[in-house]
Amino acid sequence: MIDYKSIYFVGAGGIGMAALERFFLAQGKKVAGYDRTPSELTAALQQEGVEIVFDEDPSLIPDYCRDKDSTLVVYTPAVPSDHKGLCYFRDNGFEVVKRARVLGLVTQGSKALCFAGTHGKTTTSSMAAHILQVDGVGSNAFLGGVLRNYNSNFLLSSTSSYSVIEADEFDRSFHQLTPYVAVITSTDPDHLDIYGNYENYLEGFAHFTELIRPDGALIVHTGLDLKPRVAEGVKVYSYSLNEGDFHAARVRKGNGEIIFDLVTPWETIEDVSLGVPVDINIENAIAAMAACRLVNANPEAMRSAIGSFMGPKRRFEFWLKEPGENGKVVIDDYAHHPSELEASIKSVRELYRGRKVTVIFQPHLYTRTRDFAPQFAQALSHADEVILLPIYPARELPIEGVSSEIILKDVKCEKKSIYSKENLIKSIHLLNFDILLVLGAGDIINLLPEICEQVKKQAR
Numbered sequence: 001m002i003d004y005k006s007i008y009f010v011g012a013g014g015i016g017m018a019a020l021e022r023f024f025l026a027q028g029k030k031v032a033g034y035d036r037t038p039s040e041l042t043a044a045l046q047q048e049g050v051e052i053v054f055d056e057d058p059s060l061i062p063d064y065c066r067d068k069d070s071t072l073v074v075y076t077p078a079v080p081s082d083h084k085g086l087c088y089f090r091d092n093g094f095e096v097v098k099r100a101r102v103l104g105l106v107t108q109g110s111k112a113l114c115f116a117g118t119h120g121k122t123t124t125s126s127m128a129a130h131i132l133q134v135d136g137v138g139s140n141a142f143l144g145g146v147l148r149n150y151n152s153n154f155l156l157s158s159t160s161s162y163s164v165i166e167a168d169e170f171d172r173s174f175h176q177l178t179p180y181v182a183v184i185t186s187t188d189p190d191h192l193d194i195y196g197n198y199e200n201y202l203e204g205f206a207h208f209t210e211l212i213r214p215d216g217a218l219i220v221h222t223g224l225d226l227k228p229r230v231a232e233g234v235k236v237y238s239y240s241l242n243e244g245d246f247h248a249a250r251v252r253k254g255n256g257e258i259i260f261d262l263v264t265p266w267e268t269i270e271d272v273s274l275g276v277p278v279d280i281n282i283e284n285a286i287a288a289m290a291a292c293r294l295v296n297a298n299p300e301a302m303r304s305a306i307g308s309f310m311g312p313k314r315r316f317e318f319w320l321k322e323p324g325e326n327g328k329v330v331i332d333d334y335a336h337h338p339s340e341l342e343a344s345i346k347s348v349r350e351l352y353r354g355r356k357v358t359v360i361f362q363p364h365l366y367t368r369t370r371d372f373a374p375q376f377a378q379a380l381s382h383a384d385e386v387i388l389l390p391i392y393p394a395r396e397l398p399i400e401g402v403s404s405e406i407i408l409k410d411v412k413c414e415k416k417s418i419y420s421k422e423n424l425i426k427s428i429h430l431l432n433f434d435i436l437l438v439l440g441a442g443d444i445i446n447l448l449p450e451i452c453e454q455v456k457k458q459a460r
Contacts, residue, residue, distance in 0.1 A: 006072075008033055009021055011078060018045055032050065075097075113291050116167035116205065116208055117221075122143065123145075128164050131288060131301065134301045175208060189372075190337055209226075213231075221287070246262065280343045317331065317332045336363075336368070341380060360439065365391070428455065
């Protein structure tokens, strides 16, 4: 597929980049790269054979990545354009491409199941990859989260004709793909710093539907504002919890379980039990099973896979469950869009009725906070107590007047506050919580080990 002997990744520690690095290692390529800071993921990649440095000085680029004829350079949009390493490669005539372009090449050489949407795409793509694995068909899966079943965000198959791709709308990356089966889970407005307005955002998804192969299919959630523009020959299916070509029936909840029947255009698959039993995963499972059914996955394998699915890390992940009915619980969730926050908080309320739910939320990006502050406040108001951290900037510079305060002022909870990360850790023992839900896509994950340790100390 790619003739280069070595691949250099600028932004090598990103979760999506890591999957490609592992893919090329498996193909026998030499793989190296740069990232800003060491992490658990960069350490794992280094152990697997990726040479990663944490200084952008071009002199640290390995010799085998200095020949423009044998080295491909891959970067993420999060890397600034004046990055010294990136400038070196561009100034010296290397082929420099975005990660999305490489994923596009993968989809052109396979039957690609591509999962797009404002939220839900990581879990649905991970479920689909797990289904194909359990079915014995396998896939080359490039996922946006580390799947707990495999402790990896990449699944490899040397024989499967299928790939599973998380189709990211950020920076219009998903426009590089050629889906065989495309799934669109949601089109709530996001990334307005890229698209400008909601109309352009919807147009981005409409263009994505134009890229589906003529012999392929589109599976789209009911009720979206989206107007698909598929090519002649593409089959279009709908899904949701209660209606559509694929939907659930006889949903049963109790004893920590959620069981439902999947209704398809061809049959009903009875007694599907969710391995991660939260409400939001019913629709995620429907979408994943629908995509896999269209590539002839065995219904029994689908049922078994959904039951054994442990979920991606940081997607409704339990970090602490003290024993007994009144034991404290700590849950981590990557939710960073208002709709995701509301779904996560409501799911916790459903699981733990009558218990106090405390939310710690770290807003992600100044632009997202600016664009959706009232919606964030409304979603967070479903909790009993809310604690906000300062905004995690990621790729952005501060925007005047934009801070966590513009969310907090409209939160309806009686107990609400803003903490620095340092003060939060010092104050955990003062929080009177039953269920602690930690939300956000930034570095809040780094606080969880210490948060749990402080909670355990109180129980001793």
